[in-house]
Amino acid sequence: MSAQLNHTIVWCRNKQASATFLVEILGLSAAEPFGPMLMVKLDNGVSLDFYDNDPPIASQHYAFLIGDDDFDAAFARLQARQLRWWADPGKLRAGEINDYGGGRRVYFDDPDGHLLEIMTRA
Template identity: 60%
Template structure:
């Protein structure tokens, strides 16, 4: 077996709110409970394990590779919620979609301020 990411912990102030936000935006099944985590399972076998803490959250970036068919639905859910989004990680291109490597993508914040990204083509894949 090669090396593969199995799970990562997402620190949050309200794990139900954060997990519901992610599953709602990405169109995933509801999170499941595993001990003190709320676990969001992704389609490639990796999970995001939401862990609730009090106080300051160290912000992270999470990027999700999605299909072209999923992009329009996710984008519509972001628009329906009135979320801010950007085509670039420096937040200099608000309300735009990127077209890197011939795909589509954008960035947006989760309830704790983690910087989320959806993209339809991996960086460096050409196009």
């Protein structure tokens, strides 16, 4: 058997708010309770399990490979919420879209300061 990522825990201040944010931006199915966590299932079988923790929350990076139409929809939702986005993980190119490798990608923060990335090419 090869090694595959199954899930990871996402530390947050409010699991409902954080899971809902991700679900709404990416257009995913609603988070499901799993023990003390809220589980957001991704299309490749991996889940992000949101778990309440006391601040400070250390910022992590989560990148999501999505199709062109899904990128357009997620990016429109970012803009509708008037969220800031960057073309780079260092947050130096604000309001730009990165076209590295012939695809598109943007970075943005979730409610706990985790750096999220949506991209159309790996």
